[in-house]
Amino acid sequence: MRSDANIAGPMTDPVPGPRTESLGEGVSRETPPPMDDTPIGRSAQLAVEALGRAGEGLPRPDRTRVMVVANQKGGVGKTTTTVNLAASLALHGARVLVVDLDPQGNASTALGIDHHADVPSIYDVLVDSRPLSEVVQPVRDVEGLFCAPATIDLAGAEIELVSLVARESRLQRAIQAYEQPLDYILIDCPPSLGLLTVNALVAGAEVLIPIQCEYYALEGLGQLLRNVDLVRGHLNPELHVSTILLTMYDGRTRLASQVAEEVRTHFGKEVLRTSIPRSVRISEAPSYGQTVLTYDPGSSGSLSYLEAAREIALRGVGVHYESQHAHTSNQNNRQNISEGMQ
Numbered sequence: 001m002r003s004d005a006n007i008a009g010p011m012t013d014p015v016p017g018p019r020t021e022s023l024g025e026g027v028s029r030e031t032p033p034p035m036d037d038t039p040i041g042r043s044a045q046l047a048v049e050a051l052g053r054a055g056e057g058l059p060r061p062d063r064t065r066v067m068v069v070a071n072q073k074g075g076v077g078k079t080t081t082t083v084n085l086a087a088s089l090a091l092h093g094a095r096v097l098v099v100d101l102d103p104q105g106n107a108s109t110a111l112g113i114d115h116h117a118d119v120p121s122i123y124d125v126l127v128d129s130r131p132l133s134e135v136v137q138p139v140r141d142v143e144g145l146f147c148a149p150a151t152i153d154l155a156g157a158e159i160e161l162v163s164l165v166a167r168e169s170r171l172q173r174a175i176q177a178y179e180q181p182l183d184y185i186l187i188d189c190p191p192s193l194g195l196l197t198v199n200a201l202v203a204g205a206e207v208l209i210p211i212q213c214e215y216y217a218l219e220g221l222g223q224l225l226r227n228v229d230l231v232r233g234h235l236n237p238e239l240h241v242s243t244i245l246l247t248m249y250d251g252r253t254r255l256a257s258q259v260a261e262e263v264r265t266h267f268g269k270e271v272l273r274t275s276i277p278r279s280v281r282i283s284e285a286p287s288y289g290q291t292v293l294t295y296d297p298g299s300s301g302s303l304s305y306l307e308a309a310r311e312i313a314l315r316g317v318g319v320h321y322e323s324q325h326a327h328t329s330n331q332n333n334r335q336n337i338s339e340g341m342q
């Protein structure tokens, strides 16, 4: 089973850091990171319990939901969202694969996955047609979570792909040939709209756009949405923007609530009601090779990602939170936003 693979995995050394007490009784807020002999997964499980929904479980999709986490703007929280949502969904009982499609390899790092130059990686899958199953690694401490890592080789793939057959659909083919049962595949895209992102858009049915609650949050989104439309028109008729997630939300600032309001007005029901707060714990976790779910299970960042995952899982089976905002159709929103934002 997975746990064996985890124990024998490449990152078995305890993460350096302070030894902490067991989190046995409930979960403390903003606690020191759980380490060493306290199984991290157990701590994270406590976070699920902290939500008061232990054992409730979440509906699993009938077929694998492939979600493309994209926004060509840099630093908006794509990777943070990919890894933390993936871990949250896994902690809710789903089987989840993260595909790291960014040469920076940040998602691989955050999941504690070895991705030095010799590690079989998504580059081999895209450029050399290596089966995805040969590069997927289990993520330690989170049952049901897997990662296809990115190495620095991927930086050359944008160019190498150009001359290859079916250059836009190589990831799609690899995913279709992957036989392991999965509930979700989350693809972390680089901050560009090149061939790597196009491969993700062809492989997935859903686009998840993280939007940072900052100035210029919507800048460039029109271009992303036009690309989504182009790919839907020519290569992948199922593709649609299913989810918008507001990240780094700082409720103390008027700017954050203005941006949130503007995004909700533009997109309506695609916007998750849960937004992700700005949280030091979220930004610290990757340097320990962990998600915030295992790094500080009881923190506000951890709980908000668990809640966002719950919302996504429920939407997948047609259950929507009641929205506070008037909805217009997806098509109209897209039209407006394409016109309004160049």
Ligand SMILES: Nc1ncnc2c1ncn2[C@@H]1O[C@H](COP(=O)(O)OP(=O)(O)OP(=O)(O)O)[C@@H](O)[C@H]1O
Binding pocket: 073, 074, 075, 076, 077, 078, 079, 080, 081, 102, 104, 106, 189, 190, 191, 247, 248, 249, 276, 277, 278, 279, 280, 282, 283, 284, 301
């Ligand atoms: N909710 C949050 N609170 C605090 N810091 C955050 C939060 N979300 C992300 N960050 C930090 O913001 C930075 C950018 O986040 P992240 O790497 O996820 O963005 P990205 O969109 O993947 O970036 P890139 O475009 O370079 O791939 C990181 O240092 C991350 O730790």
Ligand SMILES: [Mg+2]
Binding pocket: 078, 079, 080, 102, 106, 188, 189, 190
């Ligand atoms: Mg990133």
